[in-house]
Amino acid sequence: MAIRERLSGNEAVAxxxxxINPDVVAAFPITPSTEIPQYFSNYVxxxxxxxxxVAVESEHSAMSxxxxxxxxxxRAMTATSxxxxxxxxxxxxxxxCSRLPIVMAxxxxxxxxxxxxxxxxxxxxxxxxxxxxxxxxxNNQEAYDNMLMANRIGEHPDVMLPVMVCQDGFITSHAIxxxxxxxxxxxKEFVGEYNPKLHLLDKDNPISVGPLDLQAYTFEHKRQQAxxxxxxxxxxxxxxxxxxxxxxxKYGLFEEYKTEDAEVVTVILNSxxxxxxxxxxxxxxxxxxxxxxxxxxxxxxxVDEIANALSKFxxxxxxxxxxxxxxxxxxxxxDVTSALYAKGVFTPKVVNYIYGLGGRDVRTDDIEFxxxxxxxxxxxxxxxSVYNYLGVRE
Amino acid sequence: MSKKEVKxxxxxxxxxxxxxxGVIAEPGNAEYFKTGDWRSMKPVWKEEKCxxxxxxxxxxxxxxxxxxxxxxxxxxxFDHCKGCGVCVEVCPFKAIDFVEED
Numbered sequence: 001m002a003i004r005e006r007l008s009g010n011e012a013v014a015x016x017x018x019x020i021n022p023d024v025v026a027a028f029p030i031t032p033s034t035e036i037p038q039y040f041s042n043y044v045x046x047x048x049x050x051x052x053x054v055a056v057e058s059e060h061s062a063m064s065x066x067x068x069x070x071x072x073x074x075r076a077m078t079a080t081s082x083x084x085x086x087x088x089x090x091x092x093x094x095x096x097c098s099r100l101p102i103v104m105a106x107x108x109x110x111x112x113x114x115x116x117x118x119x120x121x122x123x124x125x126x127x128x129x130x131x132x133x134x135x136x137x138x139n140n141q142e143a144y145d146n147m148l149m150a151n152r153i154g155e156h157p158d159v160m161l162p163v164m165v166c167q168d169g170f171i172t173s174h175a176i177x178x179x180x181x182x183x184x185x186x187x188k189e190f191v192g193e194y195n196p197k198l199h200l201l202d203k204d205n206p207i208s209v210g211p212l213d214l215q216a217y218t219f220e221h222k223r224q225q226a227x228x229x230x231x232x233x234x235x236x237x238x239x240x241x242x243x244x245x246x247x248x249x250k251y252g253l254f255e256e257y258k259t260e261d262a263e264v265v266t267v268i269l270n271s272x273x274x275x276x277x278x279x280x281x282x283x284x285x286x287x288x289x290x291x292x293x294x295x296x297x298x299x300x301x302x303v304d305e306i307a308n309a310l311s312k313f314x315x316x317x318x319x320x321x322x323x324x325x326x327x328x329x330x331x332x333x334x335d336v337t338s339a340l341y342a343k344g345v346f347t348p349k350v351v352n353y354i355y356g357l358g359g360r361d362v363r364t365d366d367i368e369f370x371x372x373x374x375x376x377x378x379x380x381x382x383x384x385s386v387y388n389y390l391g392v393r394e
Numbered sequence: 395m396s397k398k399e400v401k402x403x404x405x406x407x408x409x410x411x412x413x414x415x416g417v418i419a420e421p422g423n424a425e426y427f428k429t430g431d432w433r434s435m436k437p438v439w440k441e442e443k444c445x446x447x448x449x450x451x452x453x454x455x456x457x458x459x460x461x462x463x464x465x466x467x468x469x470x471x472f473d474h475c476k477g478c479g480v481c482v483e484v485c486p487f488k489a490i491d492f493v494e495e496d
Contacts, residue, residue: 099415160414198417208418216405221416223409 002247003181009140009172012179013079013105013165014039016147018049019187022103023074026054026065028084031117032169033107036079059084063091063102070100071209073199075151077102081169082109082123089127095162096131097225098210101154101194102162104132105147108270108321109169110358118359119169121269122322125331131225133163133232134299136269138255140177143167145249146296148182151191152239158231160196168271170359182247190246229300236297253302255294256309258284262291264374265310267318267336269295272355272362276319279367290371301335307343310336314378316348317370319390321356329387330354349377355390366391425474429456433477436495439469443489450481450490 007015014036017025025044027037037053044053052069056062059080066076080088085106095102111122124134133153137143143165150163167173182190198207213221233253240251255273258280259265268276273294283290293309295302310316318337320330328334333352340350353370356362370390377383404426413419446466451459458475460468482492 097415098417198413198419205419206421208421209415211416211418213416217407217412217416220407220409220412224412224414227409 003183005179005181006176007140007144007179008035008174008176009137009143009167010035010107010174011039012140012144013147013167014043015181016144016187017077017105018043019182019184020075020077020148020151020191021049021188022051022077024052024054024066024069024076025078026056026062026069026076027078027080028056028059028062030059030081030084032109032119032173033079033081033084033105035173036105036107059087060091063088063095066102067091067095067098067100070095070102071098071200073194073196073201075103075194076100077104079105079107081107082111082117085123085127086111089130092127092130092132092162094210097221099160099225099228100162101151101160103147103150103154104162104164105143106164106166107169107173108166114358116358117169119171120321120357120359121166122357124164124166125322127164128299128331131161131229132299133159133161133229133236134297135163135165135236136296136298137165137167137172138271138273138294140167140172140175141179141249142251142296143172144179144181145243145247145251148187148190149236149239149243149251151194152242153232153235155194155196156231156235156239157197159228159235161225161228161232166270171271180247180249186246190243233297233300233302251296253295253297253305254309255292255296257292257294259291259293259309259313261289262313263289264315264317264371264378265291265293265313266367266370266374267293267295267310267316267332269298269321269332272319272321272367275362275364276367279364279371282364283368283371288371288375290375295332298332298335301339303339303342306336307339307345310340311345311347313348315374316350317353317374318350319353319355319370321354323354323357333387349374349381349383351377351383351386351388353388353390357392360391362391428473429476430473433472433475433495435477435479436472436493437470437475437477437479437482438491438493439467440489440491443487445487445489447486449484449486453480453484455480
């Protein structure tokens, strides 16, 4: 019998970590993810977990300690946000290329500057090509569930890559919601033991990790890493299916909300997808055929599936909670449009809206404005402007 | 994965066979990586001047001064000597010349 609770997003993640009981947690506090290591260090102090908690002096050290612990053969976890993630940057790549399935809770916050502690996705979007698997979470339940699945995905022998579980800073991290938890023993059974084939503490089979790897070998290692990332898509589906059988909660590569007969859809990550679902319901009462696609797995990007799903709509608006400063559109938009082009899908008109930067509220009427815009595009077939801003003072 | 399952990482290994993340599962595999062709200057051992004091042996960064079973140094391992010249500097008997590589 599942446990009914009410937890904030940060508490939900900390509880997931408690149930996973990793060997090492190395973390440094940064708003809005601070509560995760804070709650977790309470579990350590109270003897509820047997984790070694490493109170490091920076995020660079946090990720470095995780790399060492994971290379030693342990399970290592951490949590961070924004500039903390930026300070980990160098080691994010080392973790990924060394094929160390570390799990990180990323509580999304805008990258400074300007200095701002509130939510957008510029932190994790900046790390999107660092070689980490990225899962996004609409609400506290999804953040908890994604954390429980993260180890299984990353540690799969065909994958062996680190996993970042993202949720919206403050919006979900500090909001208390009803949540359904798994029993400790069920988590333990589901997550299982971590038994890497090669690890530093195997004294009978000594190894070196992270050696110099020049022109003759780096390319082969990168190709191998790319293959692991491709494999991750299948493994995410397999692990999610197993999780569904255990919990009844179904997760895929992305969620399609009321898309069956939809003419237009938005594509939105994390908590704003929840706001958009409300708007979809309201607009459907008026007879408007609107829907939503909420990507869950962003890295690897499910190119085939996204292109196939979007092929049946007349118009699509991709909403990005971070700008790319590339003069061409936000990161989700460029990924979606390149997926469509690469798969030869030219049917839908696709536009981009940058929204919510630095925690700017996105309201239901903002989302409604976007739906009306794409309904107009669907009706006329005309696009005035592809790359747009939503909710900025003009 | 036992060491026997791990293929030696040589120049012909493809991406499917190379060890994940560049892990070296066989200690001492630097031996397979020949660095001799990096050399622009070459040490020349002059056996007649050598007193076998072995001061050169421990300073070589590449273990390219070979010592035989009787504990006497023999000629250089030119597959790995990078020509740094440290042995030339340390020799008290000027028993190592330092010449331009051909």
